[in-house]
Amino acid sequence: MFRYALKRLGLGAVIITVALMMLFAMVYLIPGDPASVALGPRATPAMIADLRARMGLDQPIWRQFLHFYGSVLRGDLGTEVLSNRPVFDVVMEQLPFTLILVLGGISWSVALGIPLGCIAAVRRGGFVDRVIGVMSVAMIAVPSFVVAIYSLLVFAVALQWLPAIGAGEPGNLSSRLLHLILPSLAVGLGWIGYISRMVRASMLETLEASHIRTARAFGLPERRIIYTYALRIAVLPTITLLGVGIGQMLSSSVFAEIVFARPGIGKLVYEAISTRNYPIVSGAVLVTTVFFVLVNVAADILVGTLDPRVRASFN
Amino acid sequence: MRGILREPLGALGLTLVAVVVLSAIFAGVLTSYAPSKISPTERFASPSLLHLLGTDHLGRDLFTRVLYGGRIALMIALGATLASLVVGVVLGLIAGYGPRWLDNIMLLVFDAVKSFPTVMLALTLVTLFGPSLYAVVLVVMLVNVPGYARIIRTQTLVLKSAEHVMAARSMGASATRILGIHILPNIIGPILILVSMDVPVVVAIEAGMSFLGLGVRPPTPSWGAILNDGFANIRDSYWIVIAGGLPIVLTTLGFTFLGETLRDLFDPRLKRRS
Numbered sequence: 001m002f003r004y005a006l007k008r009l010g011l012g013a014v015i016i017t018v019a020l021m022m023l024f025a026m027v028y029l030i031p032g033d034p035a036s037v038a039l040g041p042r043a044t045p046a047m048i049a050d051l052r053a054r055m056g057l058d059q060p061i062w063r064q065f066l067h068f069y070g071s072v073l074r075g076d077l078g079t080e081v082l083s084n085r086p087v088f089d090v091v092m093e094q095l096p097f098t099l100i101l102v103l104g105g106i107s108w109s110v111a112l113g114i115p116l117g118c119i120a121a122v123r124r125g126g127f128v129d130r131v132i133g134v135m136s137v138a139m140i141a142v143p144s145f146v147v148a149i150y151s152l153l154v155f156a157v158a159l160q161w162l163p164a165i166g167a168g169e170p171g172n173l174s175s176r177l178l179h180l181i182l183p184s185l186a187v188g189l190g191w192i193g194y195i196s197r198m199v200r201a202s203m204l205e206t207l208e209a210s211h212i213r214t215a216r217a218f219g220l221p222e223r224r225i226i227y228t229y230a231l232r233i234a235v236l237p238t239i240t241l242l243g244v245g246i247g248q249m250l251s252s253s254v255f256a257e258i259v260f261a262r263p264g265i266g267k268l269v270y271e272a273i274s275t276r277n278y279p280i281v282s283g284a285v286l287v288t289t290v291f292f293v294l295v296n297v298a299a300d301i302l303v304g305t306l307d308p309r310v311r312a313s314f315n
Numbered sequence: 316m317r318g319i320l321r322e323p324l325g326a327l328g329l330t331l332v333a334v335v336v337l338s339a340i341f342a343g344v345l346t347s348y349a350p351s352k353i354s355p356t357e358r359f360a361s362p363s364l365l366h367l368l369g370t371d372h373l374g375r376d377l378f379t380r381v382l383y384g385g386r387i388a389l390m391i392a393l394g395a396t397l398a399s400l401v402v403g404v405v406l407g408l409i410a411g412y413g414p415r416w417l418d419n420i421m422l423l424v425f426d427a428v429k430s431f432p433t434v435m436l437a438l439t440l441v442t443l444f445g446p447s448l449y450a451v452v453l454v455v456m457l458v459n460v461p462g463y464a465r466i467i468r469t470q471t472l473v474l475k476s477a478e479h480v481m482a483a484r485s486m487g488a489s490a491t492r493i494l495g496i497h498i499l500p501n502i503i504g505p506i507l508i509l510v511s512m513d514v515p516v517v518v519a520i521e522a523g524m525s526f527l528g529l530g531v532r533p534p535t536p537s538w539g540a541i542l543n544d545g546f547a548n549i550r551d552s553y554w555i556v557i558a559g560g561l562p563i564v565l566t567t568l569g570f571t572f573l574g575e576t577l578r579d580l581f582d583p584r585l586k587r588r589s
Contacts (some may be wrong), residue, residue, distance in 0.1 A: 015423065015427050015430055018423055024429060085517075137575060140566045142563075142568065143519035143522065143563060144540070145542075146523075149546060150547065153553055153557075157549055157550055157553070157582070166384070247370075247432045250434075250435070251432045251435065252434075254438070270527065273442050281439060281442050282439070284435075285431070285439050288432055289432070289435065293430045
């Protein structure tokens with residue numbers, strides 16, 4: 001088990017390194033000269049040369065990358081152009097808002113997806129199964145930003161049941177939760193569909209397994225068989241799926257944050273783009289990417305712990 | 316075709332797709348307005364017989380903009396999907412047929428590209444290149460290519476040691492000939508179904524980027540751009556967001572239902588796996 005976890009972590013580290021190289025290539029090499037961009041059109045050549053030297057842009061590329069990589073490992077993502085604050089701090093300030101949003105999305109998808117998948121599997125082939133199937137596909141297909149805007153229109157503007165703007169008053173839990181309902185639904189809706197399909201499929205598989213047949217032979221009540229014995233195994237594949245899901249929800253949260261004017265990473269990057277604040281953009285993308293890779297590694301290790309077959313197939 | 320229509324969901328999907336495609340093609344016939352014609356006296360007109368879906372903040376007819384927006388959405392869906400398919404197939408064949416070390420490097424790069432959350436990737440690229448149609452196509456390719464290439468690679472690896480490929484190689488056939496004649500035709504079928512199922516994703520990426528103002532530039536009509544116009548005025552003129560969102564919903568649902576039905580018809584194995 002330990003070797004599996006170590007291998008998976010090692011692969012994660014390699015992927016992060018390659019991703020960092022790409023980000024470095026994109027942000028530092030393509031858009032012309034970052035020094036003249038940072039200083040604006042009225043900078044003198046002497047000022048640009050000075051900043052270039054301070055940013056290390058006069059060094060060979062491989063040294064620049066090593067330097068970049070080293071400072072990223074130390075948590076130093078550079079300083080923001082406008083306020084002169086460390087990028088890392090600015091990003092970390094916004095990260096909790098986005099994480100709570102993603103967590104809300106996961107809650108919706110797990111709380112509704114698992115029961116729906118279960119019901120569909122139990123009623124296999126029936127009318128209820130078909131309805132749940134179509135609903136799941138529809139939830140997956142419709143883009144989250146349309147869900148966000150339409151739910152804003154219906155529940156916040158027309159019916160005025162829920163607040164439309166912001167993340168709620170700091171320290172006021174009920175206000176925070178109220179402000180979380182619509183954005184997190186927009187983020188998690190597609191994953192209700194994914195999870196219900198996944199649970200249905202693996203539930204059908206599990207119900208054929210021999211230990212379930214044994215439980216049936218012992219005359220255990222069907223309800224108990226399904227909800228205690230089968231479901232426990234059928235939920236496993238969803239954990240890996242959630243690893244991927246978090247990445248997609250991070251993407252959807254950009255839209256949710258903009259539509260509902262919530263603070264968060266997505267809104268931060270979006271606003272940084274319009275002000276051409278490159279360090280913020282690359283810093284935020286970097287943090288979310290590293291976070292995403294780590295979540296996937298964690299999900300894989302968790303599934304490996306729970307299911308020895310996965311560990312074996314990785315070798 | 317008959318198989319699709321026998322499934323109620325397939326029939327619904329096919330109908331929706333047909334409506335979207337036909338209305339995009341015949342946009343010029345179906346409406347008498349120009350898509351970007353500004354009419355200051357008719358700003359924020361609610362839906363009526365004159366303007367079926369109402370007008371936006373510049374007095375432009377929304378029904379017309381939705382129809383012409385369909386052209387953009389479908390053209391990008393088609394173009395970007397084809398481009399991803401071609402690049403994905405070529406890279407997948409190289410990774411699967413080429414030397415082991417190259418395969419390993421390529422797999423690593425695919426995984427690294429996939430590890431960027433989509434929207435973050437789109438935002439970074441747009442920061443660098445500026446918003447445009449090409450930025451949308453590039454994002455779509457970066458999102459799709461690693462997946463396609465991986466599938467093609469796995470299939471190629473399997474076929475590499477198949478008897479007919481061995482025979483061709485022992486007769487001195489070149490790598491291009493083997494890949495093009497003996498391997499590609501055998502693996503292209505299943506991937507085409509997967510690719511067609513990605514069409515709604517591409518439509519969503521274009522609309523999403525245009526909604527953020529990172530895709531199609533104004534005044535070009537795009538569903539996402541209409542949503543963006545409407546979002547700014549959502550409190551007073553709700554019909555603009557409805558006009559922008561509805562075609563996105565109908566198109567993604569149509570292509571998804573159609574794709575699912577096609578998949579079940581052609582490849583029952585895929586159904587069990589997903």
